[in-house]
Amino acid sequence: MAAVTKLRSSNEPKDLYEIGEIPPLGHVPARMYAWAIRKERHGPPQDAMQIEVVPTWQLGDEDVLVHVMAGGINYNGVWAALGQPVSVLDVHKNPFHVAGSDASGIVWAVGSKVHRWKVGDEVIVHCNQDDGEDEECNGGDPMFSPTQRIWGYETPDGSFAQFCRVQSRQLLQKPTHLTWEEAACYTLTLATAYRMLFGHPPHILKPSDNVLVWGASGGLGVFGVQICAAAGANAIGVISDETKRQYVLDLGAKGVINRKDFKCWGQMPQVNTPEYEAWTKEARKFGKAIWDITGKKDVDIVFEHPGEATFPVSCLVVKRGGMVVFCAGTSGFNITFDARYVWMRQKRIQGSHFAHLKQASAANKFVLDHRIDPCMSEVFPWAEIPLAHHMMWQNQHKPGNMAVMVNAPSRGLKTFEDVLEAVGQ
């Protein structure tokens, strides 16, 4: 803590700091820089997101102010910029929206009822919030609370700013072996994948289960594959580009299928039409490719998120009594499936959404124990946060999870001490 003590005495408190300039520990400047989205700017991320100076967030009793070192890029920021399917500004009613649902950073201030964390703690943030008062939050499943909301999406105070405001129960231990940027890139997708595979009993992932993982090289998919491998299950990863095949195999997938080799995507055609016959033929060919990997076994679980493009096939290939668990509809929400097969074979279609604290913490243990890698792909500077979102939107990003630098002055730093040393404070 020597550097922290020195910083306290040598740095005059100001009301606004430049990005990368570190205030005295615990000093909260009145204003801060943020990438703000406003309703009148909804559209492509590079138009919607603009740097503004905004008031630093006021804290409630159970809130924590985090000095953000790095943030993670995910689809929440894309949807928030586009204003689709809804404008998040209509949800939280703040005049501007700061996106960013993943962060690593340093606890900078705490509300009066926060006892579990203190100023100076090095943390990462998971993105589930709730009011904590109802039955679901107290003995039930907080994800079923009517007050459940996603921080940095349904709240305006996300990580693409010098400071973010979170509830104390959003904080998790930062793995000490990871850099700030690595630590910031994974929690949203990892915890979502964890709940999808462990959160819906009795369809809990078991050793030897076969799991079809869509988008296996994407943010969610890399964790779908790694969780299966860590649990002794067999992931069958789907890709759209041969350059991703070895990457997915190296994550521990049992086999990989390239969806470009098949033509059964989109909504299910009307039954008893030539289109339906052609679709069925292709979908069965896809099922055969799965069997080639599993040894003629249907998959126990389908890890689904593309939605409209893949849902009919997901519901076809899952085994009798198996589960299609989905958390998104990236290619469209107008999902179709052949209901006859779903009821006759008693398949379960299960929606899933992020994770509660216990699940996020259990997911983080895989990382703390070095069993799961964050799969950080690219790291963008603060100035390129909109570009990173644009690349995700256009599916032009590299495999894995993208991080962005916020206040961490350079890559490769792991502690607050490292940061102070790097900025010469």
Ligand code: NDP
């Ligand atoms: P990524 O873009 O990192 O990965 C998605 C992958 O899906 C891509 O790599 C791509 O892989 C594949 N894909 C894209 N389009 C299609 C398509 N038409 N058919 C089949 N596969 C397709 O995104 P994430 O994994 O981070 O997120 C995926 C979705 O999940 C997003 O919509 C996001 O908003 C949502 N999400 C929801 C959460 C929740 O809690 N509800 C939490 C996290 C994410 P390839 O081209 O190689 O097949």
